[in-house]
Amino acid sequence: MNRCLALMALAGLLAATPVAAQKTTLNVVTAGDQNMVDYVKDFLAPRFEKTNPNATVRAVGTGPGDAGSQKIAEKLQAQKNNAAWDVDVAVIHQKMAGDLVREGLLAPYVRDVSTGRLVTSEASKNALGTNVTGYVIPMFQSQTAIAWNPALVKAPPKSYDELAAWAKANPRKFGHNGIKGGMSGVAFIVGWVYAYGPNPDKLMKGPYDSTTKASWDAAFSKLKEFNRNVVITPGNAGTLDMLNRGEIAMGPVWVDMFYTWMADGKLPPNMRLQLIGPGMPGQPMYYVIPAKAANMAAAKKFVEMATSPQVQAEGIVKKFNWYPGIDAQHVKAQLDDKTWNKLFVDVTPKDLAAKGKVFPIKQYFDDILEGYERKVLN
């Protein structure tokens, strides 16, 4: 029901403004938190409208998490048989990208965009097991890591093993938000299954085998034991709040949120990050163009601008503390060393290459979450 209402609201919103005679209105629909909508509305739109005086950018948000991407997918599926669709550019999570490509709802636009050549990362080719080459350009890459408070912790753990031992020795000083309150907790738990389940590569690359989940029992019972000594925090922001108040000394966070909160004065400046082994997942968000976008040419221009090294440097790295979506070497030249180094001080490019993982393919992902509900929460 919620799904229908949300779609109706979205359709109403998009239909509300009539298209002016020569002016193009570019509908940019983005999943994710409010900061994503603000980024499109306040940062990208004015730049685009300046160089394209006949275009107006309308930013629409569909809500945080995978639910936001799900709404975009449902909207495209609903107008599949129309001649032209009213979403010109969409920003979606990795989990949904594979489905949309398989269903033929996206345009293979990357070859027509000059910045397409600047992207070679694994995330631009493979979205949780589906080949998406040519259909997506990452807007940014985000990563989870363990934040720690040097006032309370002398040496941070370097691996899940060391972390488990530390949490046992320091009860209720580690906190994570589980799976129902945001993705930083989900990432921590996925990393746990990578560390203690057999063959993590298969979870990331497939193929799917429904019997695999039975091999995680030991990992989950270990996690249940671990959870007895930790605090369950209320959400991604809840973990950061508790770190800030000194209630916990360590917890999993998104790197970009961590730096943004620090810049806003909501975290003490001495807080540090550690990416623990064997690894924790991160995820990109993608710029995609629907197969029958009404303003295809303008949409390509928009993505070209948004993925240019200059905009990636100013907007993605400097303003929002995300890792760039296009290859880092093209972005680095646009920034001073201080800004660049801030992003890589605790989590080095070497760490990122070795311990920055992707989330598992979709079926394994759902199996891990359900396994956690069944084995750890019950």
Place this chain on the structure above:
Amino acid sequence: MQDRGRLGMALVAPALAAVLVLFVYPLGYSLVTAFEAKGGGFTLGNFAKAFEFYSVDIGFTLVIIGLSTLLIALASIAIGGYLVLGENPRAVALLRWLYRWPLFIPFVVAAQCMRSFLAKNGLMNNTFVALGLLEVDQTTGFLDWRGIVITFVWKQTPFVALLVAGAMASLDRSTIEAARNLGASRQRILFEILVPQVMPTLVVGLILSFVTMMSVLSVPLMISGESPTMMTVDMAFRINNYGDYGTANALGFISYLLTASCAWVYLRRAVRQ
């Protein structure tokens, strides 16, 4: 005559249509999908899954809301009683002015405030430490089921107290005066004279609070995310993470049953009156 009948129908139609489209249809739809398998066809699988995964949370929801309802009853009787029987006019005036405030604060705002107020190093504990009542290492956070109960009681007590205090104020004062003349204490007057007479109002207020609390998502989500948590959080999680409307609707069906049993008590009382 026929024309007037038609006119009447025409006047009622918009409201009726709104109720049908916005309430009856979604309700029916969610009830049906609770019994629908993924590919179509009848199944009880959604309920099996709901009980397998969330029986702890269903029990917990009842404990949290049951305890909250009890505490709300006690608090609102105390407030209503003091407003009627209190002897210090200033204290009565102050209480009358203060107690209604939470009524005008939405659940999500209340949850947001409590989230920093009840935390281990939050405003409440910091105040206790500053006053010398607690040591820093003695404090505990309330951001778990206790926090949910505290928020519910804080938010819903004014609503019930408003109804109860009104009912108490409109009672015939001669019974109170008679009891006073015979030397009854204030507690005795409250529990043996006032409460029995306002019982119908109290029960109605508590039932409405119970049903309201059953449907709140923001408070459990913001104060205690999981292990264990309330059914509303599980419903949101099933939909957002798995796109699984079947199990979510089965949980919804279970919560309808719980609230329907309350509504039944409410309707029986209404009919008797």
